[in-house]
Amino acid sequence: MSARLLSSLVRAARAADVRVHRALSPVARAVIFDARSAMEYGMMAPVHQRLLADGRIRTSLVSSARPGRAQEIFREAPADVPRLAPREAMLKRYDAYVAADLVWAALPRGTRRVQMFHGVAGKFSREYDRPDASMRQWDRLFFINRRRLRNYIDSGAIDRDSPAIRLVGMPKSDCLVDGSLNRNGVLEAHGVDSSRPTVLYAPTWTRFSSLNAMGEDVVRGLVDAGYRVLVKLHELSLDPAVVNSGGVDWPARLRPILARGRGRLITAADASPWLVASDALVTDHSSIGFEYLLLDRPLIRIEMPDLIAGSDIGREYVEMMASVSTTVHSAAGVLDAVERGLSDPTPLSTARRELAGDLFHDPGHATDRAVQELYALMDLPEPAVAVGQAPARAHEATGSRERALSR
Numbered sequence: 001m002s003a004r005l006l007s008s009l010v011r012a013a014r015a016a017d018v019r020v021h022r023a024l025s026p027v028a029r030a031v032i033f034d035a036r037s038a039m040e041y042g043m044m045a046p047v048h049q050r051l052l053a054d055g056r057i058r059t060s061l062v063s064s065a066r067p068g069r070a071q072e073i074f075r076e077a078p079a080d081v082p083r084l085a086p087r088e089a090m091l092k093r094y095d096a097y098v099a100a101d102l103v104w105a106a107l108p109r110g111t112r113r114v115q116m117f118h119g120v121a122g123k124f125s126r127e128y129d130r131p132d133a134s135m136r137q138w139d140r141l142f143f144i145n146r147r148r149l150r151n152y153i154d155s156g157a158i159d160r161d162s163p164a165i166r167l168v169g170m171p172k173s174d175c176l177v178d179g180s181l182n183r184n185g186v187l188e189a190h191g192v193d194s195s196r197p198t199v200l201y202a203p204t205w206t207r208f209s210s211l212n213a214m215g216e217d218v219v220r221g222l223v224d225a226g227y228r229v230l231v232k233l234h235e236l237s238l239d240p241a242v243v244n245s246g247g248v249d250w251p252a253r254l255r256p257i258l259a260r261g262r263g264r265l266i267t268a269a270d271a272s273p274w275l276v277a278s279d280a281l282v283t284d285h286s287s288i289g290f291e292y293l294l295l296d297r298p299l300i301r302i303e304m305p306d307l308i309a310g311s312d313i314g315r316e317y318v319e320m321m322a323s324v325s326t327t328v329h330s331a332a333g334v335l336d337a338v339e340r341g342l343s344d345p346t347p348l349s350t351a352r353r354e355l356a357g358d359l360f361h362d363p364g365h366a367t368d369r370a371v372q373e374l375y376a377l378m379d380l381p382e383p384a385v386a387v388g389q390a391p392a393r394a395h396e397a398t399g400s401r402e403r404a405l406s407r
Contacts, residue, residue, distance in 0.1 A: 122317030298341025
């Protein structure tokens, strides 16, 4: 049997499977979310939460890459949503498969596959920002910004007229601008005194990160200077048995230092509320640093040349980060930059706001667009009143691919 004939038979069988399912349950749909880290699930969580409000939709969770860690990865998902092993998921039929990384669960019964992406920092460029490989296997690509969309077209990963293209934005970051969170509210809800200036240190991972080079000195210096210090570590820096952590148990190392200043190690997968709670952010090169631009507050960048080289960060992203932040090279430099930034946060404000507008498409409404696109993909009418969606925006997803390419 030829490969072409076999492919045709598989497509026909899957189409028949869909027709039978729709005949038996004309308004029921199934969606599965795949993640290899809690951070990836956090990118999809706002969309998942919205789907949970619709009784016609059944959702499931799977970690095709790390099945043994599924409970940890989906620890912030509702407890009653099934966590499936990959082999269990293979037996079921789904109307949509959603991922925020280049994972690919084997689902023989077929599904429409949606890629949401999980950051905007330009790291590992040849995989994520200007991919060498084709992305034509995805039915929908929910682009966070036009920059990456153009990069995908220019690199040949997708065609300019690809029906998969959708300009959506970043659902996880909607809460940074939609008024649902405020600084004092977040701090007080977690029992943190809101009267002191609060600084968040959020280094990226890899053995070249600022965490391994000077993280302990940065945290100690900020605590000793009297700031309320929050630390958000990347998941891949937490295991002392792997090279990314430098062989250090960082939570054990940093918690005693933080305790002296009544600071906190943030363990939530989604740091967005803590971004809102922070008066300044210290990082090296991370998506969280770019996300913080939406708040237009002081950003301090610890320059790590080996990190830039070792993480294949696109030069344009290095220059962008440098253009909106105060660059330092030491823990002492961090202290000086934080003090200056908090005393006058206005320098670089215009640059921060302009870059945020470039990197995040129409922030505050991305979840609405993503949900609308999923309903359309599954041929399911949206509820008459969609939670969190203003009627005036109901038309925005329609034609988003055409608008994305025309600007």
